[in-house]
Structures are given as C-alpha cells and as structure tokens.
Amino acid sequence: MEYPIIDVSKQSVSQFATECSKAQAMRSVAWYRFARPALVLGTWVLAAVYIRWCLANASEEEMSLDAFMPGIVGIGIVVLSMVLWTFGRQMDALNTSRVRRMPEAAEAPQPATHDIPEGDAGRCLVAYHDDDGMISHVMSVPEFERQAA
Structure with missing residues (x-):
C-alpha cells in the first residue's frame, strides 16, 4: 500500500478497488478495520490477564515496594527524559537565531x-x-x- 497508515483504515472498499481487485480491496478493508484492531485489543487484554496472574501468584516478598522500585525508577527516568526532550525541542523551535x-x-x-x-x-x-x-x-x-x- 502506498497510503500513510493513519489514512488506510479510513479508506472505503471503492477507494481500495482503484488500486487493486475487488477481492483484495475487501480483504484490505477487513484487515485494517476489523482484524488489526482486534489483534491490538487482544494483545492488550492478554497483557492485562498475564499481569493480573503474575500479581495474584506473587509472594509477599515479591509484592513489597523494594521489589517494584527498580521498575518504578526506570519508568520515572524514561518519563523524565521524554519531558526534558519535549521542553528542549520547544526551546529549539523558539530559537530564531540558530542557522538551519x-x-x-x-x-x-x-x-x-x-x-x-x-x-x-x-x-x-x-x-x-x-x-x-x-x-x-x-x-x-x-x-x-x-x-x-
């Protein structure tokens, strides 16, 4: 497909049919509108079920705050770096004296x-x-x- 992925799911069967056969157009619409969203949703549901199972079967030692701290610190570092990156990009966009x-x-x-x-x-x-x-x-x-x- 030559379309940007954000636009493909909005294409109708007739728009796909201009690029390929009617059968291929029907398969494309079915994939982009139904199968792919169902696959993404199913992946998130399976991840939630797995996390719930892990938490339900964890021992008291595994459920302590000390066990979660490395993950919490890692997520915090990623969030902080994204926030700093966003502010840096905004400040760079406002810098008109920079030669581009x-x-x-x-x-x-x-x-x-x-x-x-x-x-x-x-x-x-x-x-x-x-x-x-x-x-x-x-x-x-x-x-x-x-x-x-």
Whole structure:
C-alpha cells in the first residue's frame, strides 16, 4: 500500500478497488478495520490477564515496594527524559537565531498549489528527507501521485 497508515483504515472498499481487485480491496478493508484492531485489543487484554496472574501468584516478598522500585525508577527516568526532550525541542523551535540548513531552491521542485483540492485542509504534501533527517524537498500529493504513476 502506498497510503500513510493513519489514512488506510479510513479508506472505503471503492477507494481500495482503484488500486487493486475487488477481492483484495475487501480483504484490505477487513484487515485494517476489523482484524488489526482486534489483534491490538487482544494483545492488550492478554497483557492485562498475564499481569493480573503474575500479581495474584506473587509472594509477599515479591509484592513489597523494594521489589517494584527498580521498575518504578526506570519508568520515572524514561518519563523524565521524554519531558526534558519535549521542553528542549520547544526551546529549539523558539530559537530564531540558530542557522538551519535549508535545501537550495534549484534542487527541490516547488509544490504546485493549484493541484491541491478545493477545501482540502488535511495532509496535502509529501516531504522527502535527506540522510541527516532534514527535509530535502516537498511536493503536493497529486504531483507525487503523477510522479509515482
């Protein structure tokens, strides 16, 4: 599939049928709308049942606060690092004096604004990244689809 994963589950059978056969379109819709969510939900339910079983069969020594402290400290460190990372990214975004490497206009095709459907405020652009993770060039979705075809 060429679609972003967040959009695939919203596709109808007729939208899938434009890319593949009707049978394949039905299988894709069944997978993305029913089977995959059921698999994810089932995994979470099994994890909860397993954790409940572990806690029910644990001894008093295993249920003490000392036994949980390494896990609690580890989770706390991960949460703290994520919070600090978020604040750091926000402060970096506000730093206007930092020189950012931008692609040269000659190497990147300009997106055609006339190709964006009227009233479409959703995801309208495709961004390409270089090896350093910087955006090398951007193009509209219709332009990307014409290029892919």
